Amino acid sequence: MGSKAYKFRIYPNNEQSAFLAKCFGCSRFVYNYFLRVTTDIYAESKKSLRYKEWAKLLVNLKSEFEWLKEVNSQSLQQTLKDLESAFTRFFKKLGGFPNFKKRSHRQSFRVPQYFSIDENGFLRLPKMTPIKMVIHRKILGTPKNVTISKTPSGKYYASIVTEQDIPHAPLNGDKIGLDLGVKEFVITSTGEKFENPRYFQRSLRRLKIRQKRLSRKQKGSNNRNKALLTVAKIHEKVANQRQDYQHKISLKLTCKNQAISVESLNIKGMVKNRKLAKQISDVAWGNFLTMLEYKGDIYGCEIHYVDRFFPSSKRCSNCGYIKEDLTLSIREWQCPECQIIWDTDVNAAINLMLFSQVKIPLEEGKFTPDQLVVRLGMNRDTGSGQEALSKA
Numbered sequence: 001m002g003s004k005a006y007k008f009r010i011y012p013n014n015e016q017s018a019f020l021a022k023c024f025g026c027s028r029f030v031y032n033y034f035l036r037v038t039t040d041i042y043a044e045s046k047k048s049l050r051y052k053e054w055a056k057l058l059v060n061l062k063s064e065f066e067w068l069k070e071v072n073s074q075s076l077q078q079t080l081k082d083l084e085s086a087f088t089r090f091f092k093k094l095g096g097f098p099n100f101k102k103r104s105h106r107q108s109f110r111v112p113q114y115f116s117i118d119e120n121g122f123l124r125l126p127k128m129t130p131i132k133m134v135i136h137r138k139i140l141g142t143p144k145n146v147t148i149s150k151t152p153s154g155k156y157y158a159s160i161v162t163e164q165d166i167p168h169a170p171l172n173g174d175k176i177g178l179d180l181g182v183k184e185f186v187i188t189s190t191g192e193k194f195e196n197p198r199y200f201q202r203s204l205r206r207l208k209i210r211q212k213r214l215s216r217k218q219k220g221s222n223n224r225n226k227a228l229l230t231v232a233k234i235h236e237k238v239a240n241q242r243q244d245y246q247h248k249i250s251l252k253l254t255c256k257n258q259a260i261s262v263e264s265l266n267i268k269g270m271v272k273n274r275k276l277a278k279q280i281s282d283v284a285w286g287n288f289l290t291m292l293e294y295k296g297d298i299y300g301c302e303i304h305y306v307d308r309f310f311p312s313s314k315r316c317s318n319c320g321y322i323k324e325d326l327t328l329s330i331r332e333w334q335c336p337e338c339q340i341i342w343d344t345d346v347n348a349a350i351n352l353m354l355f356s357q358v359k360i361p362l363e364e365g366k367f368t369p370d371q372l373v374v375r376l377g378m379n380r381d382t383g384s385g386q387e388a389l390s391k392a
């Protein structure tokens, strides 16, 4: 069994839009409220609250803020589950610390039960009249939940997740490593390269012009609202292009392989480097890794994360030689020990693949980065790093 999402545009009428605004607002309020409470309590007492405690507190919150009762209570619980997964991702180092949700960003809430699509193709949600929906492809499988969202430019969508039997990837034992880059978006250990289309950089000029015009408009004026909408639309287009591109690559990779290993990223740390920041946010690696993970679940492909301190670029994946003087600008180098000429990125991807096959525990604290370099460096004969590490 696997799950699949179907995204359709919905067209709520005025009354429905007003109610949806309430749902988005309540969901955002609950998310931000518990993010705040959890952070505060942790700062004071080092006690970390989770879904169980939040759900209990939510009952009290609803008697304090009566308007929370107007919306579907299951959706509020789902919001807490989202907050929990945001924390889980943070603790697994797969994402940054959860952010407060903003009114100006994409809005959403999820309905886990009691929704349906009627004979006219309208979407029925709890506490609401049926909403017009445009179904452009057949929905297969059993619907499990639906997420309603609104983009900053004012479009509404319903994303319906269904559960269905999906054939798994052929059991060919194919494993690959992926190196993520800025010049090329993804480089695989088999030497395949996917370019980085830099959608954001490309729209930057247009965006700058629009933002300049926006800054000249008077606050609260109609013209300003129009200008705001234009800017939001450019952002949305960039996000959609990027999303489509990443969907295609992640689908291709998870369908064809049984295991993918990739370096765990410290995206936040990298984005702090201002020179790289713009390029990196444009690449949106974190988003890509999320896609790999859920598509991996669907197609039976395991995603391994390799510790980011592992010297994947500096190590010759053939003999284990460590090239200490490798810099970011070196795209190609020859190993002095085994004479192989490496494309730096492909070599890194091969190392990531090898390292996940070796299955060495790499929890933090087990080996310091320096120890790891020494251990791998000691083992130039076998090329795998396995023996040197297992002796430890």
Ligand SMILES: [Zn+2]
Pocket (backbone or CB within 6 Å): 316, 317, 318, 319, 320, 321, 335, 336, 337, 338, 339, 340
């Ligand atoms: Zn070598």
